[in-house]
Amino acid sequence: MRTSRVPIVLVIALAGLILLTLIMAPMLMSSFPSFIGGGLPDCEETEVPDDASQTAVSDIPPDYLELYKKHGEAIGVQWNVLAAVGKRETDHGRSNLPGVSSGTNSAGAAGPMQFLISTWGGKPKIKIPSRFNGYASDGDGDGWADVYNPADAILGAAKMLKRNGAPEDVRRALFVYNRAWWYVDQVMEIARKYASDGEVNLPPEADAACDDTILDQVEDEVVQQILDYALAQRGKPYRWGGTGPDAFDCSGIVYMAYRSAGLSIPRTTFDQWPFGVRVKPGEERPGDLIFFNTGPGTAPDRPGHVALVVSKGKMVEARCTLCGPIKVTSYTNRSAIVGFTRPLENASVREQLERLREG
Template sequence: MQPLFTPAPADSGRGAALGVTGVIVVISLVAVTIAALMVIPVISNTSQHLGSLVGSGVICAENEDAEQPDASGYANDSIPENYLELYQEAGEDRDIPWNILAGVGQVESHHGRWDGPGITEGHNDWGAAGAMQFGSLDGSAAGNSWGGEPIQAVEDRPDEGYGLDGNDDGIVNVYDPADAIPAAADYLVEHGIEDDVREAIYGYNRAWWYVDDVLEWADRYAEGDYTTSDSQRNAVVCDLDQEGEPIGDAPDELSQAVVDWALDQRGLPYIWGGTGPEGYDCSGLVMKAYESVGVTVPRVSQDQWEFGPEIDQGEEQPGDLVFFDVQREGEPPGPGHLGMVVDDGLMVEAWCTNCGPIAVREYDDPNRADIVGFTRPLEHPDVKSQLEAQG
């Protein structure tokens, strides 16, 4: 499902949201520009918040986000009773927070009460329809993530799309919240809400301000304290891979020191142009990691890529660098983002202002930009000379 979506950028596997007001794309560009100047708060780098450790990718604890909070008084007063029940049922069934679904429903349609086009019939100007604003019109900007006609018999529903018969009435109806809300839950699950709440919501509507709005409503709807940062925090403190083995086990003492230093920066914020100690950008983190062992490498990612030496994919090991096909206007040619390999398929990275703190993430994630390649700076002749000079 890609509600209110335009086609995804070439380097993305997801669509981009247009928004219920029809101005999301324009506003999001401004919002992202402003967000680039902001600093996110530091997330606690302690393990006391983690439950029993289990192997699950970079998530080392049970998904606490899946625990269903009680509805606040505000939720009971402001969400229509039938919608509240549907959000809670879908959240319980899919093991995702019901209040996140409610936040999506509020931002998309005010829980079906917005009087704009496409909520109870027809489509908006971009081909989205229903309370959860699924794309449901072939050939439209939003596409048809619902799958088939907006209203169709169960037996006519195609294999593609997220539309379903949530209330077992034999009809798959994008305008029926009993069908659309569990379908939205399935979409969030498919886009990895168990591992990264913010990224999953971003996949629903590609604007970071939209993510913030959804989470603000989710917080209002939950009784008492509620956090959606557990998976992110786990990625900050995680020390095990999916087999339950320690990450960051480098092949030699020097690489180990570089990896240890980089992992110790987890929890600090991404700061554009940052070289510490308050925070770092992607290349600043790498530069300082190698500087910690007395090695000088170039400052920016494009130069770090050229510095090399390049190694074949599949041969990478902790301490190596992985580069991504990210290019920004005004920057020199070459990969504009990188991370440091810490395990098979895992890296530590400073990603972006809105992507969370420095943390361990997967580098072979299909939702990330394409990998350009890998390098091993400790094998560079200049680096070897620097190390020899240290005695």
């Protein structure tokens, strides 16, 4: 019987492979975490809100949960309501429907929080700071407001809810976000499931430096209704002669805001100016009108531009075609101010108010 011999070349190759393995093994092991004694490598942990339910923790992606908490606290709205909007709109950005990660849906909405592009600021990505940015926000500090960026979109949504009544009147704020009461009910139900106690509670008081709410306290329900309508048009374009619902001119938005409260005032700036009772500068209140000596056919006592006062120093206005979307601006340092008027003190409006109260 003959004994087979392994070729000498193969023996040498095997010996070399064993030697190489012995040399490299310690080096390779040092490049990976030790699952026996050392555990996984250190990484930054996502902060989970103390008041988050197990449903919230298991359903919301960690990075989204952190953003809802961060921007909710900064602006002063309920984080779980923000999260519920994100869930209802796009399942926290996980939806594959059109408009979530690119483009828009059939209604013109985009991003994880489904902002209308016109409401966001006219285009999906805007350099910040910008004079005309609607709700466009820079939530991650990169200098851009990107409607598809969760950090930016969630911050913008928090501001929109705040400006329209949250945290106290969160249902009204949600109704402005998407004008359907069934939508409000659905979001509120999700928000309750995300809270550890099953409630939609008022959040801790926001940092005043981060809270850019624009409204003074308004006790008159009629004035509040006028302001609600006007503020809900922010982000829509200017159009000469426009009275909505898609676009407005300066006097058109004022006319329709009063009409939403059941009140009839003149349609044009030239007729609105003599209609209201004059108000001294510094004594203006939300709901009053502010007039400017600008625009075609204007004169010192024939103002061609009008806006609606929403708080001291701030107004909502549809300014011009090239001025960007309807927005809240400051009139503190604006030139060419002609004066203020109070349409609610006009005799015919007082009669209308009396009939509304009787009815």
